[in-house]
Structures are given as C-alpha cells and as structure tokens.
Amino acid sequence: MIYVCENCKFLFERQGEVFHCPGCGSAHIRPADEEEQRQYIKNRERAR
Incomplete structure (x- = not known):
C-alpha cells in the first residue's frame, strides 16, 4: 500500500x-x- 505523511508529504510504500x-x-x-x-x-519509474 502507498502512504503519505501529513507532516512532510513523503510518499512511501509498505x-x-x-x-x-x-x-x-x-x-x-x-x-x-x-x-x-x-x-x-x-516518481518510482523515473528513478529506475
């Protein structure tokens, strides 16, 4: 699942x-x- 931090707006998958x-x-x-x-x-595709 992909999450977002309400504080720093960081998007991450866990x-x-x-x-x-x-x-x-x-x-x-x-x-x-x-x-x-x-x-x-x-962004993930760009990083590859």
Whole structure:
C-alpha cells in the first residue's frame, strides 16, 4: 500500500501496518489518494 505523511508529504510504500513516516518519524500518516498514488508510481519509474 502507498502512504503519505501529513507532516512532510513523503510518499512511501509498505506492506502491513505502518505507524510512523520513514522520512520524518511523524505518526500522522494516511493511505495515499489516487492522485498521490499516480505521483508515487511516476516518481518510482523515473528513478529506475
């Protein structure tokens, strides 16, 4: 699942439960909406 941090806006992908943002450590994370998911996939493809 793809998540976004409400604090730093970091997009990341994880399996299972997530409690903190790996970027800033904030506990304010949520599942990414459709547009955020598209952006994450686009960025991931660019990085390859």
